Amino acid sequence: MERQQADDTFPPGLGARVELTVTDSDTAQAxxxxxVPVLGTPRVLALAEAATVAATAARMPTGLTTVGxxxxxxxxxxxxxxxxxxxQARLAKVDGRRLLFEVTVTDGAETVAEARVERALVDRHRFVERASRPA
Structure with missing residues (x-):
């Protein structure tokens, strides 16, 4: 099942939107x-990835997941x-098991960040099993 092609399930144009109100724990300081007490870049990245995960969630086949x-x-x-x-994430391209997303992060009318996030479709059980093996 790990060899399944992502384009069988996830059509280009698929998208999702995720929102965050910045708190103290989201700042660069935290x-x-x-x-500085402003939204930290790691939180912007996490938000962008969350939008890509949300874009695939409703169509994710049982036993599969995507990893960044x-x-x-x-x-x-x-x-x-x-x-x-x-x-706002939009699936721009599907190449085998690889999904390439374009993400725009806005604060009202202003573009705060832009990202390209690539994720791979994998068998969840096999992935966790491999990650859990001692080095």
Missing amino acids: VGSGD VRVELDHRLPTPIGGTVVA
């Missing part, structure tokens, strides 16, 4: 990526505590 394999992220504007950001 996540260790800086010393590559990310390109441009974090352009700061978002203060209390600000709300929205990540």
Whole structure:
């Protein structure tokens, strides 16, 4: 089942939207990526990935999941505590088991970040089993 092609299940154009209101725990200070009280880049990345996961959730075949394999992220504007950001993911390309998403993160009319997130369709049980083996 791990060899299943992603384009059999996930058509390009598939998308999802995820929203976050920035709290103290989302700041660069809190996540260790800086010393300013604004939305930290690691949280922007997590939000972008959450949108890609949400895009595939309703169509995910039993026993399968996707895992992140590559990310390109441009974090352009700061978002203060209390600000709300929205990540909109769109499946741009399917190549075998690989899914390439384009994600835009906005704060109202402003583009806060843009990302390209690549995920791979895998057999959940086999993946966890391999990850759990001693090195």
